[in-house]
Amino acid sequence: MLAIEVKNLSYTYSRKTPYEKRALDNVCFAVEEGEFVGLIGCTGSGKSTLIQHLNGLVKLQEGEVTVKGLKASDKNSLRQLRFTVGMVFQYPEYQLFEDTVAKDIAFGPKNMKLDKAEIDRRVRRAMEVVGLPYDEFASRSPFELSGGEKRRAAIAGVIAMEPSVLVLDEPVAGLDPAGRKEILDLIVRLKEQVSPTVVMVSHYMDDIAALATRIIALRDGKVVADGSPKDVFGDREKAREAGIDLPFAARIADRLAERGIALDKRIITPVELADALAAYRDGKGAETDGASDAKDGADDGSATEGGSGV
């Protein structure tokens, strides 16, 4: 079932002024329910403008956006659209405002005019999922929480609306490495338990390679690549033309290729790289199909340093 459909979407800022800027230019794509879309592109490529269309924060100029059958152009279903698409903006913790964590998280469900019992159920569930136990955190001030806790509380506020599509704009920006891992793990959990379709904007190609099932790349408001991370990163020429950075493992694979160690171009994670190198060492380097299949021989200690001539 289609979760998101974007058809011929164009958008121009400051129309009919000297500052006119075309932010989106005939953007088309469809996302099936259950996909994890990594939306990439450099600053100013149109990513933010695009995601603001997904829940009707930006008024349509040209084209159509449909999410779970709700058209963004239909004023009557705009409210419903906003509840269907959960938006986690950059630095969402700046939007915390209530005096307790539970009240803050309840804000969304209250707006949905749910009854008290349902609101309470959702607040508890959201807190549970993001790892802020209700009994410990419900009555605390959101402003007393640590940086990572604040961000999780802010995400809980979105999750409490139980949106079927979750959109996250640079969800790990500014976090320390442990905080980053915590939030990325949380996003995976949210996809499994609450919102089956996820769109994540990120500048971190390694996070995209690890999590996304699909990449949509924007440049100057146009879609310049759309496919699985392996396909998009694997097509080096197209990736370079589209201004797409490679994940670490692919970069290393390229450098090794220059040194005569030819590996699969579709390697995108460190684990795949390590597996491929182990297979290469064991004389299976000629294999070119999916690097992730090369899991065998991983812990084969007998081959240690064998024949390396070190």
Next chain:
Amino acid sequence: MPQIEVNNVGYAYRLGEGQTVRALRGVSFTVERGEYIALVGMNGSGKSTLAKLLNGLYVPSAGDVLIDGVNTRDEERTFDIRRKVGMVFQNPDNQMVATIIEDDVAFGPENVGVPREEIVERVNEALEAVGMTQFRTRSASKLSGGQKQRVAIAGVLAMRPDIIVFDESTSMLDPEGRREILAVARKLNDGGITVITITHNMDEAAQADRIIALRKGRIVADGTPKEVFASAAVAECGLMLPPAAETARLLAERGFSFPDAVTTEDELVEGICSQSK
């Protein structure tokens, strides 16, 4: 004499109603001219507080910070110290003071009464150093994040600093912008400027000459990237291994061996090639 001396420094700030937070305790280290240091640690570990102590934006609650032997407590020398120690912050949009780029870069020297001809010379030099000369008469609002940060760095350079502190200056940038800033920082360091960079990016930290890791306001590791990434500080400070080190670890699990600790891409590639040919 070391360029920077931090002696047993503590710093506490008030949270109102008699509550104080001790952001730093018993912090001591010295920095020699021309070092490239990464300051790492979790959010709230005291990194930014430490940065602000280095140019006298904060004065220690205990202990002393000396820049070229001058104590940051000496109010008469505050401007000297601020000139010597430049700061580049996280958000490029918060650091612009003028609309036109060359005016923005000239702001610092104008404020300390540098003669006009010299200001022109300094602005030229600074814009050249960050590769923004061709944009000098443009509006700052039209720049990319990386370009804005380069202008912010030029503004610092126009003060002819000896030390530049980058406080998460790449964290809001896209990969291209991050590369631009790292290249500029490296080039300035090659020219003799001491660089202290606060970062959550382990790949960036691995490229420094030295890493100082903080945890709850104390230094828990101070050494080369190899030493620090091989130490218990990684777990204690909530750090991750840089991707090269992580990949080397995965390879070691698969029977590869690396005689020296791997922290950079170059070391990883060399290490793999030496045992795969």
